[in-house]
Amino acid sequence: MTRQVHVFRSPDRFLAGTIGQPGEREFFLQVADGRRVLSVACEKQQVAVLADRLGSLITEVARRFDVATPEAGFPPGHVGDPGLTLATPVDAEFRVGTMGLAWDGEESQVIVELLALTDEEVGEDIVLEDREDGPDALRVFLTLAEASDFARRAELVVSAGRPPCPLCANPLDPEGHVCPRLNGYHRGANG
Structure with missing residues (x-):
């Protein structure tokens, strides 16, 4: 079967969300661009790691390239924001295995790549490559502000579970x- 690489260059939104009650929640990452919506299933820990690593990447980009760190685009703890809810129905394209992050200095964008879980080990040479032998992938391009908002919102989603x-x-x-x-x-x- 041919590898599918889903690319979203400037999505309307990219978010982490859940379905279910705390203790039984299923986690998803969802990207939307107009009527095109794509969801991938993931683990709670993957959402937490992605948020943390995005925060680190943003801090490093700001330090290295003398770029202002983006301010929050929503009030802290504001969970009523419609940007925090998944578009339904949620039908996962694949389950996330490997995740990759990159900074595109020419376009001033953060690149998030989520690769499908496979039985074979995925080397870092597959991430951000369009080789035919790799797993299906979701590639999302975000501004620093969008990446920062995603990270803050993802932290809220992760912390909303059981104490x-x-x-x-x-x-x-x-x-x-x-x-x-x-x-x-x-x-x-x-x-």
């Missing part, structure tokens, strides 16, 4: 959890 246990940092269910730091003592959500 962490203050002792072990594992997620707390409403019924509590068996905390490994307490040798299995069942700790309730309220202490």
